[in-house]
Amino acid sequence: MDENDELSDRELDRLLRQWSAPAPPERLRAAVFPEGRRGWWGRFWSGSVRVPLPAACAAALLLGLAAWRSMAPPARVVVVRTVAAEVPRFQPVLELRPRIVKAEDAAN
Amino acid sequence: MNPEEAFDKYHGAVFEFAYRIARRADVAEDLTQECFLAYVRAPERYVESRGTVKTYLFSIARNLALKHFRDHRALEPLEAEDPPGADPRRAIEVSAAVERAVAGLPPLQREALVLFEYSGVTLEELAAIVGADVGTVKSRLHRARERLRRALAPYGKVGNAHG
Numbered sequence: 002m003d004e005n006d007e008l009s010d011r012e013l014d015r016l017l018r019q020w021s022a023p024a025p026p027e028r029l030r031a032a033v034f035p036e037g038r039r040g041w042w043g044r045f046w047s048g049s050v051r052v053p054l055p056a057a058c059a060a061a062l063l064l065g066l067a068a069w070r071s072m073a074p075p076a077r078v079v080v081v082r083t084v085a086a087e088v089p090r091f092q093p094v095l096e097l098r099p100r101i102v103k104a105e106d107a108a109n
Numbered sequence: 110m111n112p113e114e115a116f117d118k119y120h121g122a123v124f125e126f127a128y129r130i131a132r133r134a135d136v137a138e139d140l141t142q143e144c145f146l147a148y149v150r151a152p153e154r155y156v157e158s159r160g161t162v163k164t165y166l167f168s169i170a171r172n173l174a175l176k177h178f179r180d181h182r183a184l185e186p187l188e189a190e191d192p193p194g195a196d197p198r199r200a201i202e203v204s205a206a207v208e209r210a211v212a213g214l215p216p217l218q219r220e221a222l223v224l225f226e227y228s229g230v231t232l233e234e235l236a237a238i239v240g241a242d243v244g245t246v247k248s249r250l251h252r253a254r255e256r257l258r259r260a261l262a263p264y265g266k267v268g269n270a271h272g
Contacts, residue, residue: 025124
């Protein structure tokens with residue numbers, strides 16, 4: 002190959018441009034900035050809470066009971082109406098006068 | 110510039126630099142991740158008076174790449190020969206030929222060429238990244254381009270012949 006076969010700067014630049022590189026993967030950001038580095042709103046919307054299993058079971062049981070009670074028919078309410086008795090010419094006793102009666106008198 | 114802004118602005122360029130040096134996407138991903146994690150963990154290490162965030166990040170990526178290849182003994186120049194049966198007229202073959210030719214450069218010339226030609230850094234930035242003066246990096250670039258000019262000559266002529 003003689004000197005005339007060598008590439009010009011322009012030709013070399015054109016060839017170099019033909020070597021392309023892949024795009025960086027999306028997961029790179031998550032690898033560099035994990036969940037803990039997100040802002041308050043980011044943590045709010047993507048956060049999670051760990052609850053012990055017994056507490057979760059108890060909460061589920063209470064929720065179930067509450068749901069069952071809300072679905073059960075309401076207790077029957079019995080309304081007792083009282084009617085005032087009206088006795089004509091009834092007068093309550095104003096003064097009690099106890100009187101002891103003998104037995105022979107009682108027989109009469 | 111905080112680490113998230115720096116990531117948004119430069120992670121693509123750092124990944125591309127790492128890929129062109131390593132020629133493997135998984136290694137480039139690891140190097141890019143380590144580069145930005147270093148900045149996230151200790152942002153106070155960046156001193157504005159020494160250079161821009163861009164040169165700082167490329168310096169970290171370059172050092173990580175050198176360390177990676179020291180550990181794996183993989184930075185030696187590769188053979189720039191074409192594989193048997195390669196058809197230089199096809200674009201994919203040209204791309205592969207350029208990749209092989211760049212990989213065949215000595216490490217210092219390779220990083221200089223990749224940073225200058227593909228990462229868009231200036232000569233001054235390049236000098237700051239590799240820790241050399243501008244004259245030295247210009248010389249490395251010149252020698253790299255001369256090697257590539259010879260290695261890629263057949264592809265240039267074929268490309269011209271076919272428009």
